[in-house]
Amino acid sequence: MALFRPALFIVGLMLVALAVMMAVPVLFLAEGQAPDWHAFVISAIVTLVCGATLVALYRDIPDRLHPRQVFMITGLSWAVI
Numbered sequence: 001m002a003l004f005r006p007a008l009f010i011v012g013l014m015l016v017a018l019a020v021m022m023a024v025p026v027l028f029l030a031e032g033q034a035p036d037w038h039a040f041v042i043s044a045i046v047t048l049v050c051g052a053t054l055v056a057l058y059r060d061i062p063d064r065l066h067p068r069q070v071f072m073i074t075g076l077s078w079a080v081i
Contacts, residue, residue, distance in 0.1 A: 006061040007072040012054025014077055019048035 022044035029037035065073075 003066075003069060004072070005058045006065055006069050007076055008054050009058040009061050010073050011076045011080055012051045012058065014081060015047050015051025016055060017051075018081055019044045019051060022047065 022040055026037055026040045026044065029040060
């Protein structure tokens with residue numbers, strides 16, 4: 001499990017960043033009274049909760065990453081985001 005910890009932590013950070021960036025379309029859609037802005041809010045909340053959970057659970061990461069972990073981070077980030 002020690003191999004997965006840094007990868008899951010970094011993917012969690014990416015999910016939190018994605019959730020924050022999803023707030024921009026929500027502001028524009030809510031301002032324009034678009035009927036589907038609720039979908040962005042719900043998906044941003046789900047993304048934020050998942051990302052924050054990963055960050056909270058796998059907080060202790062080492063100073064250096066192994067090449068295997070870097071490849072895992074790349075693959076997971078593409079699959080998750």
